[in-house]
Amino acid sequence: MPLYKTITPNSQTVVKIWKIEESFNDLMHPINLKPESLERVLGMKSELHQRGFLSVRHLLAAFGYEDSDLFYDENGKPHLKDGKQISITHSFIFSAVIISDLIIGVDIEKQRDKINVIAHKFIDYEFDYLNERDISYTKKLTVIWCIKESLYKLYATPGLSFKKHCLVIPFEIIDEETNAWIDYKTKKHRYDIQFLEFEGFTCAFAMAPNE
Template sequence: MPLYKTITPDSQTVVKIWKISESFDDLMQSVNLKPKSLERVLGMKSEMHQRGFLSVRCLLKAYGYEDVDLSYDENGKPYLKDGKYISITHSFNFSAVIISDAITGIDIEKQRDKIGVIAHKFIDYEFSYLNENTIDYVNKLTVIWCVKESLYKLFATPGLSFKQHCLVIPISDNEHETIAWIDYEDKKYRYQVQFLEFEGFTCAYAIK
C-alpha cells in the first residue's frame, strides 16, 4: 500500500499523500464504492483519472473512512458525514487528502515548464517579486499556483479569482510555508499556508 507520506500540521489536522503505482484493477479490488462512485469512475475516459479517483478512496481507508462517508455539495466541495472538513487533490501519479477540524484546502501539481506560459492568468501582484530568469522560476510559480488553488478550495466561493483576489507573499529559499491573503468584496482574509516539494511535484495546504 503506497502511502507516500503522512503530515500532522497540528493536533486537529492530518495530511496523507499517496503515490499511485497500482493498476486500475488492483485499486478497484482494494476499495468499496457506492453505486454513484462506481458509475462515476467507470465513466471516466482517462485511466490516469480513474486511478487518481480510486487512490483517494484508498487514502480515505487510511484515515478509517469508506467511500460511503464522502459526499459532495452543490458546488462540488467534498464533505464527510461526521462533520470533519476534507479537501482532495490528485495530479498524475500522486494524490492527497487533508482532514481537519477546521476548514481546509489542498492541491498537488506537477512542476512543468508550461506553467510559465499561463502565469499571467493567475498572477498579478506576485510578478513584482518573481524573476523568470532564475533557475527556480517554475518551482516558485508552481508553489504560487498550489497555494492559490488550496485557498480557492478552502474559500469555496463562486467568482473568486486567483489573479484578482488571491495574493501570495514572497517565499524565501528553504522555507516551507508562506502567508497568503484573499482580498474579496472589501474584506481581507489572512492564511498561513504550508507546502512541500517531492519527486518533481509541489503540494500546498491551507487551514483556516
C-alpha cells in the same frame, strides 16, 4: 499500500499523500464504492483519472473513512458526514487528502515549464517579488498555483479569481511555508500555508489560522 507520506502540520490537521503505482484492478478490488461513485469511476475515459479517483478512496480508508462518508455540495466542495473538514487532490501519479477541524484546502501539481507561459493568467501582486531569471522561477510559480488552487478549494465561492482575489506573501522554496490572503468583495481572510516538493511535484495546503 504505497502511502507515500503523512504530514501533521498541527494537532488538528493531517495530510496523507499516495503514490499511485497500482493498476486499476488492484485499486478497485478492496474498495467499497457507493453506486454513484462506481458509475462515476467507470464512466471516466482516462485510466489515470480512474486510478487517481480510487487512490483517494484508499487515502480515505487510511483515515478510517469509507466512500459512503464522503459527499459533495452544490459548489463541488467535498464534505465528510462527521463534520470534519476535507480537501482532495490528485495529479498524474500522486494524490492527497487533508482532513482537519480547521478550514483547509490542498493541491498537488507536476512541475512543468509551461506554467511560465500562463503565469500572467493567475498572478498579479506576486510579480512584484518574482524574478524570471531566478533558477527557482518555475518552482515558485508552481507553489503559487498550488496555494491559489488550495485557497479556491477551501473558499468554494463562485466568482473567486486566482489573479484578482488570492495573494501569496513572498517566500523562498527553502521556507516551505508562507501566508496567503483572500481579498474578495468586502471580506479579507488570512491563511497559513505549508508546501513541499517531491519527485518533480509540488504540494501545498492552506489552513485557516488556529485562533
